[in-house]
Amino acid sequence: xxxxxxxxxxxxxxxxxxxxxxxxxxxxxxxxxxxxxxxxxxxxxxxxxxxxxxxxxxxxxxxxxxxxxxxxxxxxxxxxxxxxxxxxxxxxxxxxxxxxxxxxxxxxxxxxxxxxxxxxxxxxxxxxxxxxxxxxxxxxxxxxxxxxxxxxxxxxxxxxxxxxxxxxxxxxxxxxxxxxxxxxxxxxxxxxxxxxxxxxxxxxxxxxxxxxxxxxxxxxxxxxxxxxxxxxxxxxxxxxxxxxxxxxxxxxxxxxxxxxxxxxxxxxxxxxxxxxxxxxxxxxxxxxxxxxxxxxxxxxxxxxxxxxxxxxxxxxxxxxxxxxxxxxxxxxxxxxxxxxxxxxxxxxxxxxxxxxxxxxxxxxxxxxxxxxxxxxxxxxxxxxxxxxxxxxxxxxxxxxxxxxxxxxxxxxxxxxxxxxxxxxxxxxxxxxxxxxxxxx
Numbered sequence: 001x002x003x004x005x006x007x008x009x010x011x012x013x014x015x016x017x018x019x020x021x022x023x024x025x026x027x028x029x030x031x032x033x034x035x036x037x038x039x040x041x042x043x044x045x046x047x048x049x050x051x052x053x054x055x056x057x058x059x060x061x062x063x064x065x066x067x068x069x070x071x072x073x074x075x076x077x078x079x080x081x082x083x084x085x086x087x088x089x090x091x092x093x094x095x096x097x098x099x100x101x102x103x104x105x106x107x108x109x110x111x112x113x114x115x116x117x118x119x120x121x122x123x124x125x126x127x128x129x130x131x132x133x134x135x136x137x138x139x140x141x142x143x144x145x146x147x148x149x150x151x152x153x154x155x156x157x158x159x160x161x162x163x164x165x166x167x168x169x170x171x172x173x174x175x176x177x178x179x180x181x182x183x184x185x186x187x188x189x190x191x192x193x194x195x196x197x198x199x200x201x202x203x204x205x206x207x208x209x210x211x212x213x214x215x216x217x218x219x220x221x222x223x224x225x226x227x228x229x230x231x232x233x234x235x236x237x238x239x240x241x242x243x244x245x246x247x248x249x250x251x252x253x254x255x256x257x258x259x260x261x262x263x264x265x266x267x268x269x270x271x272x273x274x275x276x277x278x279x280x281x282x283x284x285x286x287x288x289x290x291x292x293x294x295x296x297x298x299x300x301x302x303x304x305x306x307x308x309x310x311x312x313x314x315x316x317x318x319x320x321x322x323x324x325x326x327x328x329x330x331x332x333x334x335x336x337x338x339x340x341x342x343x344x345x346x347x348x349x350x351x352x353x354x355x356x357x358x359x360x361x362x363x364x365x366x367x368x369x370x371x372x373x374x375x376x377x378x379x380x381x382x383x384x385x386x387x388x389x390x391x392x393x394x395x396x397x398x399x400x401x402x403x404x405x406x407x408x409x410x411x412x413x414x415x416x417x418x419x420x421x422x423x424x425x426x427x428x429x430x431x432x433x434x435x436x437x438x439x440x
Contacts, residue, residue: 026419026426027070029132029181029224030270031368036319038370038420044440046385046397052436055424056109060102062406062430063128066417069426070135073112073154074104074419076433077142079121079128086126089407092175095121099129099144103157106422109435113157119146123177127406127430130179130222132417134189139205141189145177149191151208161208171195171218174265179222185249187211190236192220199240200225202252214252217242221267228273230292231255237273239280241265244288246297255297260288269313269327274320277339281305281312283330289339302340309342311335315364315415319374319388326374326388328352332363336390348393351376351384361409366417375420375438379413380404383425383436405430 024032024040031037044052061078068075077099084095100116123145131143140154147165152158166173171194180192189205199215217240225238227249236249241262246255260267263284271280276294281287287305292298303309311318311327318327324345325337332352336345352363364379373396376384381402387394404412406429418427423439 024421025070025135026421027068027135028184029066029068029134029417030317031420034226034270036317036368038368038375040370040420040423042423042440043370043438047383047399051399051401052383052425052438055435055437057432057434058104058109058111059431060428060433061100061128063130063428064415065129066132067419067426067428067433068133068135068140069106069419069421071154072106074106074426074433074435075101075133075135075140075154076104076428077101077129077131077133077144079119079126079145080116089125092122092124093126095126097121099148101133101140101142101150101152101157103140103154104433106424106426106435109433115150115152115157115159117148119144119148121146123173124175125408126177130177131181134182134184136184136205141182141184141205143178143180143182143191145179146173147178147193149182151189151205160206163203163208165191165193169193169195169198169201171198174219174222176222178220179268180220181224183225183227185227185236190225192223192225192238192240194218194220200236200238200247200252212252214247214254215240215245219265221262221265223268224270226271226273228278228292230273230276231295231297233297235297237271237278239267239269239271241267244271244280244290246292246299248297256299258288258290258299258301260286262286266314268315269317272318272320272325274323274339277302279318279320279325279339281310283312283314285310285312287312287342289342303342305342309337309344311337311344314362316366316417319367319369321369321388324390326367328363328365330362332358332360334365334393336388336392345390346392350393350395351378351386353380360411364413364415368418368420370420375425377401377418377427379415381414381429383418383427401425401436402427402429402432402434
């Protein structure tokens with residue numbers, strides 16, 4: 001009997017250790033591989049009647065930035081207003097306040113440390129920072145809405161190095177603020193800055209020393225570049241407000257470029273690669289599908305968007321699977337589109353407005369795949385489990401996770417990408433950060 005008990009305890013220990021070892025982090029925007037895939041198993045199929053178990057809630061202040069989860073810690077940025085008032089969020093608004101980087105325990109939400117700094121705002125929709133922190137190698141990298149770039153010790157919160165991008169690169173804050181999610185690539189930290197020769201800038205991630213700069217445009221846009229492998233090279237794909245570009249990820253040397261003008265500088269989505277294809281698009285029917293050469297760093301155009309084809313994302317990056325683009329269009333339509341032709345297969349407003357046919361300017365839902373289904377986080381604060389296929393949208397379950405606390409186009413929204421780690425979802429609005437268990 002004792003042998004059986006010892007054996008059972010041993011198996012239990014191995015099981016628990018295995019669960020710990022294989023628990024996923026979400027150390028940056030769009031997840032560990034920046035591909036919007038959550039690879040943990042043992043996740044619930046649908047929500048309980050009263051919704052998922054809330055492990056903890058903690059107060060935070062304003063911000064569009066999503067949380068990052070790594071090493072048992074949750075990192076998020078926010079903005080505390082000290083002076084000023086928002087009368088019209090669509091125009092530039094001057095506020096006095098401070099940006100903060102907050103670090104919480106992923107287990108119980110206890111505040112472990114915070115780093116804060118004075119930061120006057122002069123931008124539109126001045127709720128708070130836009131960029132999700134990036135955690136790598138014991139450091140956390142954050143970019144504020146006015147261009148304050150920090151490298152902090154992830155355990156202590158102390159400053160390792162910092163940059164004021166506006167001052168160093170003689171550029172202005174974009175109307176809606178600096179928004180690029182910092183990208184760690186080997187020894188490099190890559191950010192979009194803007195200006196003459198400095199749309200994309202690579203820094204040494206440990207010292208902050210500039211390694212290279214590339215491309216020219218007055219503004220950097222509001223998106224995040226992607227690293228792709230094609231033509232025997234690792235390429236950094238950058239969509240600035242005028243062009244989509246492939247550059248050498250190691251040196252910044254330009255390889256190829258195509259015109260892709262964005263309305264009001266709103267190049268937002270991260271370019272998505274699927275096989276040899278590369279897609280990017282935004283509002284006002286601006287989209288292009290490129291085919292990357294397998295033989296050299298080059299590309300050719302396959303199709304451009306029209307009023308009756310394609311999908312034109314605003315706040316969220318689409319997901320491409322089995323030759324289908326799934327994404328949210330400018331007016332909130334969640335669409336399925338054939339990758340190779342741009343043909344529209346179906347649309348629904350359920351993930352954004354939860355109504356069959358109600359448009360909403362810049363309607364938003366964030367997509368993350370887990371197993372054979374998707375978790376969608378709606379601007380209404382709902383978390384949705386759904387299956388997506390060329391045949392249609394199949395909603396399985398839905399729960400209210402957060403209240404929408406922000407305002408856009410006369411409606412209440414929450415526009416912050418959640419994180420999925422430790423079999424939980426971590427999400428924030430402008431008042432609180434919540435952790436809910438999604439374990440089966």
